[in-house]
Amino acid sequence: MVSQTYKIVIGVSVGIAIGILIGCGALIVIRLYKKRQFRSREPSSPTLPIRANGINTSIDSSASISVSDANPSKQIMAKRNGQWNVHQNKDLFASLSGIPRYSYKDIQKATQNFTTVLGQGSFGPVYKATMPAGELVAVKVLASDSNQGEKEFQTEVLLLSRLHHRNLVNLVGYCIDKSQRMLIYEFMTNGNLASLLYSDGPRFLSWEQRLHIAYDVSHGIEYLHEGAIPPVIHRDLKSANILLDKSMRAKVADFGLSKEETFDGRKSGLKGTYGYMDPDYMSTNKFTKKSDIYSFGVILFELITAINPQQGLMDYINLAVIGEDGKGDWEEIVDKKLVGRSNAEEVRLLADLAYKCLHKIPRKRPSITDLTQAIARIRQHHFTKNDTLPPSVSDAPGVLRRIENQQVELSNMTSLRSNLSLKV
Numbered sequence: 140m141v142s143q144t145y146k147i148v149i150g151v152s153v154g155i156a157i158g159i160l161i162g163c164g165a166l167i168v169i170r171l172y173k174k175r176q177f178r179s180r181e182p183s184s185p186t187l188p189i190r191a192n193g194i195n196t197s198i199d200s201s202a203s204i205s206v207s208d209a210n211p212s213k214q215i216m217a218k219r220n221g222q223w224n225v226h227q228n229k230d231l232f233a234s235l236s237g238i239p240r241y242s243y244k245d246i247q248k249a250t251q252n253f254t255t256v257l258g259q260g261s262f263g264p265v266y267k268a269t270m271p272a273g274e275l276v277a278v279k280v281l282a283s284d285s286n287q288g289e290k291e292f293q294t295e296v297l298l299l300s301r302l303h304h305r306n307l308v309n310l311v312g313y314c315i316d317k318s319q320r321m322l323i324y325e326f327m328t329n330g331n332l333a334s335l336l337y338s339d340g341p342r343f344l345s346w347e348q349r350l351h352i353a354y355d356v357s358h359g360i361e362y363l364h365e366g367a368i369p370p371v372i373h374r375d376l377k378s379a380n381i382l383l384d385k386s387m388r389a390k391v392a393d394f395g396l397s398k399e400e401t402f403d404g405r406k407s408g409l410k411g412t413y414g415y416m417d418p419d420y421m422s423t424n425k426f427t428k429k430s431d432i433y434s435f436g437v438i439l440f441e442l443i444t445a446i447n448p449q450q451g452l453m454d455y456i457n458l459a460v461i462g463e464d465g466k467g468d469w470e471e472i473v474d475k476k477l478v479g480r481s482n483a484e485e486v487r488l489l490a491d492l493a494y495k496c497l498h499k500i501p502r503k504r505p506s507i508t509d510l511t512q513a514i515a516r517i518r519q520h521h522f523t524k525n526d527t528l529p530p531s532v533s534d535a536p537g538v539l540r541r542i543e544n545q546q547v548e549l550s551n552m553t554s555l556r557s558n559l560s561l562k563v
C-alpha cells in the first residue's frame with residue numbers, strides 16, 4: 140500500500156516536472172517567435188527624421204531615411220514631392236543635413252546670373268539672390284581654388300544644419316554641382332557691423348543700438364559655447380562676421396566655415412583674423428572658448444571706439460588704461476559720434492567688461508554666460524536711466540577735445556611703428 144502511494148507520488152511529481160518543462164519550452168518558443176516577428180517589422184537601421192529647414196524646401200518633414208544594413212552609404216530613400224527616389228550616397232549627405240540642395244542652374248537664375256555682388260570674402264564672392272518663392276538670400280560662392288576641400292565643405296553643411304538660433308545667420312541651402320560649391324544664407328539687409336562702424340556714410344549706430352548688438356552677439360556666442368552639443372568654438376569672431384537684419388538685430392555669421400577660411404600665412408596652422416586673435420592662442424596654438432572671448436572683447440571695444448583692430452585698436456585701448464588693475468579712462472576713447480549721445484557710466488561698464496575679455500591669462504577672462512548677464516544689466520541700466528534722465532552733454536566739447544588728442548597720439552604711434560617696420 141505504502142509502495143503504491145509512493146509510486147503515485149513519484150508519478151505525479153515526474154508528471155508535474157515534465158509539465159513545467161514543456162510549459163517553459165513552449166514559453167521560450169513563443170518568445171523567440173514574437174521576437175523574430177518584431178525584428179522583421181523593425182527597419183534595418185534607425186530612422187532619422189528629416190527637418191524641412193530653410194526656404195523653398197522640397198523635402199517632406201515626415202520623410203525618413205532608411206539605410207540598408209548591408210551597405211549603409213549606398214542606398215537612401217527620400218520622399219520628394221510625393222515620389223520616392225533612390226539616390227547615391229551624396230544625397231545621404233543632403234538628407235542628413237536636412238538642408239535643401241540646389242543645382243547650379245537654380246542659383247544662376249536666382250542671382251540673375253551672378254549680377255549683384257554683396258561683398259568679397261576670403262572664400263570668394265557673395266551674391267544677392269531671390270529664390271522662386273520670393274525670399275532674399277545671400278549666396279557665397281566658394282572659389283574653385285579655395286583650400287576648402289570636399290570633405291570640409293560637407294562637414295560644414297552638416298555642422299551648420301544642426302545650429303539654429305535667432306542670433307546666428309541661418310544656412311538655408313547649398314549647391315554642389317560638378318566643381319561648384321555654394322552656401323546659401325538668409326539675407327541680412329543691413330550688411331556687416333564693420334561697414335556700419337567704419338564707413339563714412341551718414342549712417343550712424345546709436346549707443347542703444349550698439350548695446351543691443353553687443354547683447355545679440357553675446358547670445359549667439361552663448362548658444363555656440365553653451366547651447367550646442369557638442370559646443371562650437373567660432374574661431375573667427377570679428378565685426379565683418381556680425382551681420383544685421385532689417386530690424387538691426389545682430390547675428391553671428393561664418394561659424395562653420397570660419398575655422399578653415401582665414402589664416403595668418405606667416406604661421407601655418409593658425410586660423411583667425413589679425414587683430415582679433417588671442418595672443419595666448421598664437422603662442423600655444425591651443426584654441427579654446429576663451430579665445431573666442433578675447434575676439435568678442437575686441438568687438439566690444441570696436442562698438443565703443445569705432446577704431447579698427449587692424450589700425451591700432453589695442454594701442455588706443457592701452458592709451459586709456461590707468462595703472463595695473465585695468466581701470467581705464469574710457470571716456471577718452473569713445474567714438475566721437477557718441478559724445479553727448481551716450482551714458483558715461485554705461486560706456487565705462489561695457490569697456491571694463493571688454494577689457495576683462497582681453498586678459499592675457501585665458502582662464503581669467505569671463506565666460507560668455509557671465510558676459511551675457513553683465514550686458515543685460517547694462518541695458519537694464521540704460522532703459523531705467525533713460526526713463527528718468529537724459530544723457531549729460533554739458534562737457535561735450537571738453538570730451539571731444541580729449542578724444543581728438545588721443546586719436547592724434549594713436550596716429551603718431553602707428554606711423555612711428557610703420558616707419559620702424561619699414562626699416563627692419
Ligand SMILES: Nc1ncnc2c1ncn2[C@@H]1O[C@H](COP(=O)(O)OP(=O)(O)OP(=O)(O)O)[C@@H](O)[C@H]1O
Nearest residue numbers: 257258259260261262265277324325326327331379
Ligand atoms: N547673409 C548675408 N547677407 C547679406 N550680406 C552678406 C551675407 N553674408 C555675407 N555678406 C556680405 O558679403 C561680404 C563677404 O562676406 P564673407 O563672409 O565672404 O567675407 P568676410 O566676412 O568679409 O571675410 P572672411 O572671408 O574672412 O569671413 C561681407 O561684406 C558681408 O557683408
Ligand SMILES: [Mg+2]
Nearest residue numbers: 260379380393
Ligand atoms: Mg565672413
